[in-house]
Amino acid sequence: MLAYLIRRLFQAAITIVVMAVLVFVGIYAIGNPIDVLISPEADPAEIEAAIRRLGLDQPLWRQFLLFVSNALRGDLGTSFVHNEPALRLIIERMPATLELAVAAMLLSIFLGIPLGMIAGLRHDRATGRGIMAASILGFSLPNFWQGMMLIMLFAVWAGWLPSGGRGDTVPLFGVPVSFLTLDGLQHLILPAINLALFKTALVVRLARAGTREVMLQDYVKFARAKGVSERRVVLVHMLKNILIPVVTVLGLEFGSVIAFAVVTETVFAWPGMGKLLIDSILNLDRPVVVAYLMLIVFVFILINLVVDIVYSLLDPRVRLSGRAE
Amino acid sequence: MSGTDRTAATMAVETPFMRFARQFAESRVAVLSLIGLLAVILAAVFAPWITPQNPYDLAQLDIMDGNLPPMSESFGGTTYWLGTDDQGRDMLSAIVYGIRISLVVGAGSTLAALLIGCTVGLVAAFYGGRLESVVMRIVDLQLSFPAILVALILLAVLGRGVDKVLVALIIVQWAYYARTVRGAALVERRKEYIEAVRCLALSHGRILFRHLLPNCLPPVIVVATVQVGNAIALEATLSFLGVGVPITEPSLGLLIANGYEYLLSGQYWISFFPGVALLLIIVCINLVGDQLRDVLNPRLQR
Numbered sequence: 001m002l003a004y005l006i007r008r009l010f011q012a013a014i015t016i017v018v019m020a021v022l023v024f025v026g027i028y029a030i031g032n033p034i035d036v037l038i039s040p041e042a043d044p045a046e047i048e049a050a051i052r053r054l055g056l057d058q059p060l061w062r063q064f065l066l067f068v069s070n071a072l073r074g075d076l077g078t079s080f081v082h083n084e085p086a087l088r089l090i091i092e093r094m095p096a097t098l099e100l101a102v103a104a105m106l107l108s109i110f111l112g113i114p115l116g117m118i119a120g121l122r123h124d125r126a127t128g129r130g131i132m133a134a135s136i137l138g139f140s141l142p143n144f145w146q147g148m149m150l151i152m153l154f155a156v157w158a159g160w161l162p163s164g165g166r167g168d169t170v171p172l173f174g175v176p177v178s179f180l181t182l183d184g185l186q187h188l189i190l191p192a193i194n195l196a197l198f199k200t201a202l203v204v205r206l207a208r209a210g211t212r213e214v215m216l217q218d219y220v221k222f223a224r225a226k227g228v229s230e231r232r233v234v235l236v237h238m239l240k241n242i243l244i245p246v247v248t249v250l251g252l253e254f255g256s257v258i259a260f261a262v263v264t265e266t267v268f269a270w271p272g273m274g275k276l277l278i279d280s281i282l283n284l285d286r287p288v289v290v291a292y293l294m295l296i297v298f299v300f301i302l303i304n305l306v307v308d309i310v311y312s313l314l315d316p317r318v319r320l321s322g323r324a325e
Numbered sequence: 326m327s328g329t330d331r332t333a334a335t336m337a338v339e340t341p342f343m344r345f346a347r348q349f350a351e352s353r354v355a356v357l358s359l360i361g362l363l364a365v366i367l368a369a370v371f372a373p374w375i376t377p378q379n380p381y382d383l384a385q386l387d388i389m390d391g392n393l394p395p396m397s398e399s400f401g402g403t404t405y406w407l408g409t410d411d412q413g414r415d416m417l418s419a420i421v422y423g424i425r426i427s428l429v430v431g432a433g434s435t436l437a438a439l440l441i442g443c444t445v446g447l448v449a450a451f452y453g454g455r456l457e458s459v460v461m462r463i464v465d466l467q468l469s470f471p472a473i474l475v476a477l478i479l480l481a482v483l484g485r486g487v488d489k490v491l492v493a494l495i496i497v498q499w500a501y502y503a504r505t506v507r508g509a510a511l512v513e514r515r516k517e518y519i520e521a522v523r524c525l526a527l528s529h530g531r532i533l534f535r536h537l538l539p540n541c542l543p544p545v546i547v548v549a550t551v552q553v554g555n556a557i558a559l560e561a562t563l564s565f566l567g568v569g570v571p572i573t574e575p576s577l578g579l580l581i582a583n584g585y586e587y588l589l590s591g592q593y594w595i596s597f598f599p600g601v602a603l604l605l606i607i608v609c610i611n612l613v614g615d616q617l618r619d620v621l622n623p624r625l626q627r
Contacts, residue, residue: 136608139611140607142558142561142607143562145600148581152593156588156589156593255471259473260471262474262477262566278566281480281481281568293478
C-alpha cells in the first residue's frame with residue numbers, strides 16, 4: 001500500500017510540474033507576458049516595478065523558477081479589475097461553488113437512485129420505459145438552456161423562486177453558506193436542480209443497470225424465499241449492493257460537477273469561482289484566469305488522487321496489478 | 326438440396342452493409358431520428374432558399390418588427406411563425422442559419438479529431454513501447470479533466486472565432502478516439518490477418534490504414550456519433566458563455582444567449598425555439614448513436 005501511495009503521489013507531483021510548464025509556456029505563447037500579466041492601465045513606473053517583481057527582465061529559466069516559487073507561496077498575480085490577489089479572490093468564491101456542487105450531488109443521489117431502482121424493477125413496464133426516456137432527455141438537454149427554461153418557468157411565469165443570485169447567507173464555521181436561511185435556500189433550489197439534472201440521468205442509468213444485475217442474484221432469491229418482505233429486499237439487500245458502483249462513479253464525477261458549475265453559475269448569476277472565471281475571461285483579467293487554471297488543475301489532481309487511493313482500498317486488485325508491472 | 330442452395334444464395338447477396346442497415350432499421354425510433362437528422366442537414370444546406378428571409382442581410386430587417394411574439398404579422402404582411410428578436414430578425418430563419426454554423430463546427434471538429442485521434446491511436450498500438458506509454462499518458466492526463474474545462478481554458482487563451490472554436494473542440498476530442506482506436510487495435514493486432522500482411526512485407530502505412538484501421542472502425546463510429554452531439558452541445562455552451570463563435574456568425578448557442586435578457590421580461594421565444602432545435606438535434610444524434618452501438622457491438626451480434 002505504501003509503495004502504491006508513494007508512486008501515486010510521485011505521479012501527481014509530475015502532473016503538477018507538467019501543467020505548470022504548460023501554463024508558463026501558454027502565457028509566453030500568446031504574446032508578450034507584460035501584456036498578459038500587467039494591467040494595460042498601469043503607468044510606466046508601475047510597469048517597471050512589476051517587470052522587476054515578476055523577473056521579466058531575467059533569462060527564461062530564472063523566470064520559470066520565479067513563477068513556480070511565487071505560485072508555491074500562493075502569489076499568482078493581482079487582478080486588474082478587483083486589484084486584489086487573484087488567488088484570494090478565487091478562494092473567497094470557492095465556498096459558494098462547493099455548496100452548489102454538493103447540493104447538486106446530493107440531489108442527484110436522492111432523486112437518481114430511487115428512480116433508477118424503479119426503472120430496474122419495472123424495466124418492462126411503462127414506468128420503467130418512461131424513466132429511461134426521461135434520462136435520455138436529461139443527457140441531451142443542453143445545461144445552460146435547461147437552466148434558462150427553469151428560470152422562465154419558476155421565476156418569470158410562476159414567480160415562486162428568484163431568478164438568480166445567492167440570497168442571504170449565514171456563517172457556518174466562518175464560511176458563508178446559504179442553505180441555512182429560507183431566502184438562501186430559495187436561491188439554491190433552481191441552480192442545484194440545473195447542475196444536478198445531467199448527473200441524475202447518469203445515476204438513473206447506473207442504478208437501473210445495478211438493479212437488473214442484483215435482482216437475479218442468489219442472495220436476493222434466497223431473501224425472497226426466506227419470506228423477507230419485498231420492502232426489505234429492495235431497501236436493504238438490493239440497495240446496499242447498488243450503492244457501491246454508484247458512489248464510486250459519483251466520486252469520479254465530482255470534478256466535472258465543479259467544472260459544469262461554470263455554466264450554472266453564469267446562468268443563475270451565482271457568485272462562485274466559475275462566474276469569476278467567465279467574468280475574468282470577458283474582462284481580459286488574465287492573472288485571475290491563470291490563477292484559476294493553476295488552482296483547478298491542483299484541485300483535479302487532488303480529487304483524482306483521493307479517488308484512486310480510496311478505490312485501491314476498496315479493490316486490492318488495482319494496487320496488486322500495479323506492483324506486478 | 327435446393328433449400329440449402331437458396332439460403333446460401335440469399336446469404337451471399339446480403340452484404341455486411343445490408344445486414345447492418347437491416348439491423349439498424351429494427352428500431353423505429355432510430356430510423357425516425359435518422360430521417361429527422363437528414364432533414365435538418367438538408368435544411369441547413371439549403372438555408373438560403375428555404376428561409377423566409379436572410380437574417381444577416383440588414384436590408385431585409387425591419388427594426389419596427391423587433392421582439393414580435395410567435396405567429397405575429399409583420400409590417401409588410403408576412404407572418405413570423407416563431408417571432409422575431411430585438412433586431413426584427415425572423416427567428417425561424419435565424420435558427421436555420423444557426424443550425425448551419427452549429428453543424429459545421431460540430432461535424433467538422435469531430436471529423437478532424439477523428440483523423441488525428443485514429444492515427445495517433447493506431448500508431449501507438451502498432452508500435453507499442455515507449456511511444457505508446459507516452460502517448461497514452463497524455464491521453465489519460467487530458468481525459469482526467471472535463472472537456473468543458475479544457476475548451477474554456479483553450480478559448481480563454483486563443484480568443485473568439487469560429488476557427489478557434491474548431492481548434493479547441495479538436496483538441497478536446499482527439500483523445501477519445503486515440504483511446505478507443507488503441508483499445509480496438511490492441512486486440513486486432515494479435516490476429517492472424519495482421520501477421521499475414523506483415524509476412525507479405527507490406528509497408529507499415531498500408532498495414533495500418535488499409536488492414537488494421539477498417540477492423541477498428543465499429544467502436545470508433547459509435548463514439549464519433551455521440552461525439553458529434555457532444556461537440557454541438559459544447560460549442561453551444563461555449564458560445565453561450567461568450568467565449569465561442571463571434572456575434573457575426575451566431576450559432577444556436579449564441580441565439581439562445583442573445584435571448585437571455587429578454588427571457589427575464591417574459592419574451593421567451595428568442596431563447597426557447599433555438600434551444601428546442603438544439604435539443605432535437607442532440608436527442609436525434611443520441612438515439613441514432615444508441616442504435617448504432619447495439620448493432621455494431623460484436624458481443625450482441627446475432
